[in-house]
Amino acid sequence: MVQPVRVGVVGCGYWGPNLIRNFQRQADAQVVAVADQRPERLEPILRASPGLEGHADAAALIARADIDAVVIATPVATHFPLALAALQAGKHVFVEKPLADSEAACARLIEEAERRKLVLMVDHVFVFTSAVQKIEAMLARGDLGELYYYDSVRVNLGLFQPDVNVIWDLAVHDLAILDAIAPGPPLTVAATAHRHIPGQAENMAALTLSYAGNFTAHINVNWLSPVKVRRTLIGGSKRMIVYDDIEPDHKIMVYEKGVDYVDPGPDAAKVRVSYRTGDMAAPHLDGREALDRAAAHFLECVRSGEAPRTDGRAGLRVVAVMAAAMRSLAAGGTAMGINA
Amino acid sequence: MVQPVRVGVVGCGYWGPNLIRNFQRQADAQVVAVADQRPERLEPILRASPGLEGHADAAALIARADIDAVVIATPVATHFPLALAALQAGKHVFVEKPLADSEAACARLIEEAERRKLVLMVDHVFVFTSAVQKIEAMLARGDLGELYYYDSVRVNLGLFQPDVNVIWDLAVHDLAILDAIAPGPPLTVAATAHRHIPGQAENMAALTLSYAGNFTAHINVNWLSPVKVRRTLIGGSKRMIVYDDIEPDHKIMVYEKGVDYVDPGPDAAKVRVSYRTGDMAAPHLDGREALDRAAAHFLECVRSGEAPRTDGRAGLRVVAVMAAAMRSLAAGGTAMGINA
């Protein structure tokens, strides 16, 4: 048996306990300490796991010599200083999405990790779901033909975030999925958004991404919806997918549907299109929790020194789209180029 | 018994037979003649209704002295010349959505109808559904509180239209509904769109409309979807609605849900929001066909001389949004002002 990777977790809010539980269940990891400023958050966790040590101060946790890796699940604005401090203390870092709140901050973290040969992984958790991995495999095999679009609705009631708008909270998931499955990097993004509650950030937004070639993406997010929706349509020339993350049994439904046409060449008359329709199939997905798979992947990378699938560069690419979306918002929806 | 209004129908394509059937069932109307250039379209209708006279040429139908009103269900580009000819021949006109393909054409039709004191009605058919009329009644009573947003997904596989893109074919329905229920006229529209089939019009588009005050609208349309979706979220400060036009039994679901907050004033700290959740109610809707209600309304207006709910001006307002959306597309998604 190898030595376990010793892990410290900073942040015991909504997502922290899930991270603790999933790192605890890894055979080759040991959760050593947790940190949160709020005693009412820290205490129930220490009660449930008597072996853990608690810190009110993240710096104290980061400073511990008996920790190899730091897991960060705090508000977005604090990702950068905490991750940087952890890297500078020689720790591998696993940080909640988004990696940081600006492209410059992401770049700085990447540089620090590379210089120190430490693993920097961002928790683009949907990339580790069975559903998205199945979609990736189908795309890799060419099952959908030419990929036409990704069109997502991701809405629910709450939770208004204290320091970011709904794009940074919800659209980030779609941007992370797109980073894994799109046929190339996005070129531009056009964004619109609206705030309905005075003094709060934008709670409703729509993003349209353009890509080289025929592919496009549209993302609709909202914190003020009466119902929870997590539904993505993925269209291709051969097949199309409905990916509904809320559906308990059939998260992915693959339709043998599409449009046939003959390309008429430049000077021909109108193309005639016809419709194809056929069977639907819902592939069986294993029930493994995405966070379990993400934690295992991080630990593997710590041991092997390889770059994670969702490394700092993936984190930066996703943040770059959101930064461009903010510029588009400021410009009344004009499509803005994305810094590659 | 009053004299029936004598009706001629031009266009026997996809929608024409529905119009014929619904005007035939009105007690105070008589469908006298139909016109279509395509004999294979005309013949089955004449076989089923032996009393009707058929014309290959719309002009011949319009010229008939024994017709009081002309119903037009032809490709969009022909709405204007056919409607204008009918008005100039002294006929009342009921025309499929959209009223015409440009703001100027709409204005010309309005002027002609007003000068001749003829009824000009556009078939904004969703305005006549039980569902939209129920939503209007709820908004009029203030059931939703302050109206926050209208967010619609209207996608399906096909039918690619020969002369217009998906905005003019599908988004027009949402714009017509918004014309009836929004708290005011839209100020700007930002649009993005994509064409996947060479030589065809845009088959996928997203529109964001801004309004005075807190209200906004988002519309997502697509001709290349594996599934048919007709689902609109309508958010308000007190209640929220899911309006699903495909749902057979519960087209409207009203949620006692929302967000509470105290407006902190300009110099206060962050607003604190909390979530309200309560019962859901699905009001019973009568099963009357929207087109039956629209046909009856048109006939009433012909008799009374009153302006229809969806008169030429409503038709123009909707076309003005689409024209601005086309300008936004050309400008890379920038929000464009709408000509009031």
Place this chain on the structure above:
Amino acid sequence: MVQPVRVGVVGCGYWGPNLIRNFQRQADAQVVAVADQRPERLEPILRASPGLEGHADAAALIARADIDAVVIATPVATHFPLALAALQAGKHVFVEKPLADSEAACARLIEEAERRKLVLMVDHVFVFTSAVQKIEAMLARGDLGELYYYDSVRVNLGLFQPDVNVIWDLAVHDLAILDAIAPGPPLTVAATAHRHIPGQAENMAALTLSYAGNFTAHINVNWLSPVKVRRTLIGGSKRMIVYDDIEPDHKIMVYEKGVDYVDPGPDAAKVRVSYRTGDMAAPHLDGREALDRAAAHFLECVRSGEAPRTDGRAGLRVVAVMAAAMRSLAAGGTAMGINA
């Protein structure tokens, strides 16, 4: 072109107009006359189809020399006298389900049709749906392995029938489907039923059928349900089907699910079972109307002289189960043998 089969339709209630419409659309048939005692039922049909002749008296229609076949869609109690009269007048007969209200009546009709070499077909309409035909094809290929059960829920609000209970109105559909797909004839039926409205027939019933071997069937019918359900589970050793006739797109969903076990032999200890779970597939079904297919099949049999798939004997087999179910009701639910 062959001479069309000349058809007369008796009964213009709920189902009659569907039969008229579907026989009218057959290229090789001509609907000549219709009969109904109720002028208010007859008139709208004659108005819509000016070529038809109407009769207040079914006997007059049956007596017409210019009719080859009689289609009967009247209350159950009248099926026998009308069908018998039509056969005795030398007409082929297509009769709504159930064939008649007793086994003796069915037998008499079969005998009359066979003696006169006339086609006698009962409208077991579900047997002609794309869904049931797909299920039959799957069973014929052995896709489900050994067939374990058929378990149906068929409930809705209304329509209380004037002369029969819910078994004769709704369960008859399941019995007709079972007649087509079960691995053999049913041996016994146990039935329970309840009447909630004074003076009305039983509105709620459950039937359990036993068969030779491992197969069984359960049918739950109800006229007093708040929602309409048409959902059948079909279990086999290899695969299982959910057949939901209300589902617009996926009427049949085939699950790669089941139980594995090793038969331990007579003196072994407990069998150990394990569960298999895999993909789901929803085969594409063509949209052809079942009644169109049934009408075409009847006309084919009239021309060829072959026995229809749902001939008088199929009608009798189904009535025999319902007659046994009535005996079971009278005996407090005891399973009763079915007359083969």
Place this chain on the structure above:
Amino acid sequence: MVQPVRVGVVGCGYWGPNLIRNFQRQADAQVVAVADQRPERLEPILRASPGLEGHADAAALIARADIDAVVIATPVATHFPLALAALQAGKHVFVEKPLADSEAACARLIEEAERRKLVLMVDHVFVFTSAVQKIEAMLARGDLGELYYYDSVRVNLGLFQPDVNVIWDLAVHDLAILDAIAPGPPLTVAATAHRHIPGQAENMAALTLSYAGNFTAHINVNWLSPVKVRRTLIGGSKRMIVYDDIEPDHKIMVYEKGVDYVDPGPDAAKVRVSYRTGDMAAPHLDGREALDRAAAHFLECVRSGEAPRTDGRAGLRVVAVMAAAMRSLAAGGTAMGINA
């Protein structure tokens, strides 16, 4: 603060950990010890809760002087001996459903508990769900009018139980709900069942219960279904309910639907029925876990000495129906009287 009730839990299989967790969260209870013969079941629980003491032998746990109450979650056949031993040791007892495997065993437990003034509660867990409690409240207010029927489908794939058939595993839940909400005790039960796996118990069954007056109940259970269904229709003269326990948001949907009729008296002609249809409402249900509520109720009864809502007598009533159902199975489905 009062002294906590000290609890020991016997059985760490499927349900045991849920019981442990829910008793641990009660402020006025302390889980002291757990027992299971299988070390692989015991160990993870002890690891997660270092304060607990583990026993391989239930008798050792029951004998502990520092325990006030014993919670039993073991195979059905062992409920009686374990519960009896616990009562005889002076402990209050909370036992999984069903209370025991025979009416005699239930009666013996009731007698022992009453003589010793100990609390005996059976975990009819659905009685403690928000959904069933809402239904009870509606019935108590007369919202449904006269109650007509309870019609349940409770099917899924697995888990075959080692010592009981599907009636004792799944139908028991419906019988427990009926014990709480039916207008009176059931008079007879007719049951049919089928076994598809050699050497296993019946995996599919249907029960019909008769009651005094107009009410009836039907229960359909199956361990070999491709899909999980937990759907109950509850019909009344004024309103009807669809109770779907799997539905995440709308477990209860109340329909303003029904049938109106005039009772014609004994010598009148046929009753005429008409259908009412109106709004649907889905009341908000609090998200409290049923087992949390059940555990709290047990502890309250231990303190107050009052009889639990699901006391030994409720347990006996439910077992009496299942015993009668077994007699009905043996008699080919004949309705059997239930021992009151």
